[in-house]
Amino acid sequence: EAQVTQNPRYLITVTGKKLTVTCSQNMNHEYMSWYRQDPGLGLRQIYYSMNVEVTDKGDVPEGYKVSRKEKRNFPLILESPSPNQTSLYFCASKPGRANTGELFFGEGSRLTVL
Amino acid sequence: GIQVEQSPPDLILQEGANSTLRCNFSDSVNNLQWFHQNPWGQLINLFYIPSGTKQNGRLSATTVATERYSLLYISSSQTTDSGVYFCAVVSSRRDSNYQLIWGAGTKLIIKP
Numbered sequence: 001e002a003q004v005t006q007n008p009r010y011l012i013t014v015t016g017k018k019l020t021v022t023c024s025q026n027m028n029h030e031y032m033s034w035y036r037q038d039p040g041l042g043l044r045q046i047y048y049s050m051n052v053e054v055t056d057k058g059d060v061p062e063g064y065k066v067s068r069k070e071k072r073n074f075p076l077i078l079e080s081p082s083p084n085q086t087s088l089y090f091c092a093s094k095p096g097r098a099n100t101g102e103l104f105f106g107e108g109s110r111l112t113v114l
Numbered sequence: 115g116i117q118v119e120q121s122p123p124d125l126i127l128q129e130g131a132n133s134t135l136r137c138n139f140s141d142s143v144n145n146l147q148w149f150h151q152n153p154w155g156q157l158i159n160l161f162y163i164p165s166g167t168k169q170n171g172r173l174s175a176t177t178v179a180t181e182r183y184s185l186l187y188i189s190s191s192q193t194t195d196s197g198v199y200f201c202a203v204v205s206s207r208r209d210s211n212y213q214l215i216w217g218a219g220t221k222l223i224i225k226p
Contacts (some may be wrong), residue, residue: 031212043202045213058213088155092214099144099204099212102162106154 006091006106013081014114021076021109023091029104031094032074036060036087037108043090049074050097079112080111116141116205120217127191128225135186135220137201145204146177147214148186152197160199162187191224198222 004025013019025032033048035058045058049068063085065077074093078085091106117140127133148160149168150154161168161175168175172192177184188195198221202214 022153033212035214042216042218043200043214045211048211056211058211090157094212099206099208100157100164101145103145103147103212103214104159105149105157108157110155 001035002104004091004093004104004106005006006089006109008109009107010110012112015082016080019078019081019111021078021089021091022023023074023076023106024026024072025053025091025093025104026040026072027095027104029093029094029095030071030097033058033066033092033103034066034074034076035090039081046089048075063090079093081111083113085111086113087111091099116143116203116207116215118152118201118203118215118217120199120201120220122220123218124221124223126223126225128192129191131191131224132187132189133191133222135188135199135201135222137184137186137217139182139184139201139203141182141205143179143203144206145214146184147202148175148184149200149202150195150197151200151219157200188222191222193224193226196222196224 034046047066049055089109094101150158165179198219201217
């Protein structure tokens with residue numbers, strides 16, 4: 001089944017404890033991105049990647065890192081999480097590098113930082 | 115940047131009713147998608163519809179790109195249709211980074 005898989009789906013952690021949210025897609029998509037969703041602010045893009053080894057900042061990259069060492073994976077790294085990173089996170093992917101195409105979303109990862 | 119407005123913000127209906135949700139956008143787009151976010155937070159792709167009309171069961175959508183709006187129709191509503199419906203677009207601008215710009219959503223409650 002074609003899908004975008006995120007892990008963990010739910011996580012409660014403490015300030016400063018490094019964590020990684022994994023994202024994997026099995027559709028051979030070139031483009032991948034991360035969004036966070038917060039009440040009243042909607043969904044905002046954190047980082048995106050046009051292809052392997054090509055990543056760039058979205059609107060809210062502060063406090064996050066990403067890597068794209070292989071096509072299928074696009075992990076989101078919080079080196080030193082803070083309470084303002086408590087949010088619902090979504091990974092998305094689409095085929096091709098052109099400025100068209102449907103974005104497919106993972107099921108979301110709900111992160112709480114105490 | 116491009117603006118996306120959805121209406122109505124809230125909608126309460128009885129089971130079996132029909133509804134129309136609207137999405138207006140302020141500039142030309144390469145992508146328009148409709149999503150349903152269920153009470154557990156999952157985003158469910160409904161339609162990829164930068165132009166034209168599509169149908170999937172009780173749901174259908176129409177985008178009139180030249181007039182910069184899209185409509186989502188839900189017929190014979192069921193309680194499982196409850197949740198928030200989002201419209202999201204990608205601007206045609208070359209520097210858009212293929213970022214989806216989201217509307218604020220329509221919160222739909224279907225009463226049994």
